[in-house]
Amino acid sequence: MEIDNIECVSTSDGGIEDEEIHQSSVSTHNPSVVMQQHHHPPHGPPHLHHQYASSKPHHANIVSSGIGPTSVHELLECPVCTNSMYPPIHQCHNGHTLCSTCKTRVHNRCPTCRQELGDIRCLALEKVAESLELPCKYYSLGCPEIFPYYSKLKHEALCNFRPYNCPYAGSECAVTGDIPYLVAHLRDDHKVDMHTGCTFNHRYVKSNPREVENATWMLTVFHCFGQYFCLHFEAFQLGMAPVYMAFLRFMGDENEARNYSYSLEVGANGRKLIWEGTPRSIRDSHRKVRDSHDGLIIQRNMALFFSGGDRKELKLRVTGRIWKEQQNPDAGVCIPNLCS
Numbered sequence: 001m002e003i004d005n006i007e008c009v010s011t012s013d014g015g016i017e018d019e020e021i022h023q024s025s026v027s028t029h030n031p032s033v034v035m036q037q038h039h040h041p042p043h044g045p046p047h048l049h050h051q052y053a054s055s056k057p058h059h060a061n062i063v064s065s066g067i068g069p070t071s072v073h074e075l076l077e078c079p080v081c082t083n084s085m086y087p088p089i090h091q092c093h094n095g096h097t098l099c100s101t102c103k104t105r106v107h108n109r110c111p112t113c114r115q116e117l118g119d120i121r122c123l124a125l126e127k128v129a130e131s132l133e134l135p136c137k138y139y140s141l142g143c144p145e146i147f148p149y150y151s152k153l154k155h156e157a158l159c160n161f162r163p164y165n166c167p168y169a170g171s172e173c174a175v176t177g178d179i180p181y182l183v184a185h186l187r188d189d190h191k192v193d194m195h196t197g198c199t200f201n202h203r204y205v206k207s208n209p210r211e212v213e214n215a216t217w218m219l220t221v222f223h224c225f226g227q228y229f230c231l232h233f234e235a236f237q238l239g240m241a242p243v244y245m246a247f248l249r250f251m252g253d254e255n256e257a258r259n260y261s262y263s264l265e266v267g268a269n270g271r272k273l274i275w276e277g278t279p280r281s282i283r284d285s286h287r288k289v290r291d292s293h294d295g296l297i298i299q300r301n302m303a304l305f306f307s308g309g310d311r312k313e314l315k316l317r318v319t320g321r322i323w324k325e326q327q328n329p330d331a332g333v334c335i336p337n338l339c340s
Ligand SMILES: [Zn+2]
Pocket: 078, 079, 080, 081, 082, 083, 098, 099, 100, 101, 102, 103
């Protein structure tokens, strides 16, 4: 089955900024978000700030049963930002405590008693904070793990339940979620082309290729083998040379991505470029994949040659195929949180 004559007209706002890549799903989340839930009914549903649609809380009762009485958490609540405090915890001469983030903001004045703050640690409270075990902050997304604070931070950076960033690269998008949620988001909000099948045949057309220095032209999503794949096609400067690049990303984790391979072909007039590779996980940012040159790269001159005609118009036909690798059927089986 061929999907032919898809004209991928570039969008005018397709510029790629360095900042567009979000790897901030971990760092922008407040690490103490779980502990703050004692502001809410103690055994009620946890209050998390994820933009999330399709995952159900499986372990909502872990917090109330897994950590100590509420009073300890009140003790550990920073009076300024109300986040839970973790070492280093600071205090003033009068014993008012403060988290380290707030300490840098209060200009050496205790926010409680207005006295000079100094540089006093509160070791006893730090020990209390370290002794607490906390659920992974993605527990509402299904992660059953409970950790002491520092291992929890380490785990959360790699937790298999952490949400994915939106793989769309043409604009800033802060949406995160699981794969079904992001597929719907790409289709509905980014108007991305969706295709079913593991072969494709796309024609990328651009009337003035010399205008294109940095542009995300096209994202197409393919659905095959019960999985989703993002085919990116775009233009950028590689050193001094303007190039076009096509590559595939897998909507899922890296260890699952390794179960698949793909090929891309472009050519005309008796010449052909072929790329064969493994799709990268969308855990790797679009920018990271691009900068590692892990895809089919076509020099602009060659692309114009492939386009034929008067070299005024870019008309690239890219064909490709996705297949499942057979030799290691267990490689993609990963028990959550036991492999990283
Ligand atoms: Zn604070």
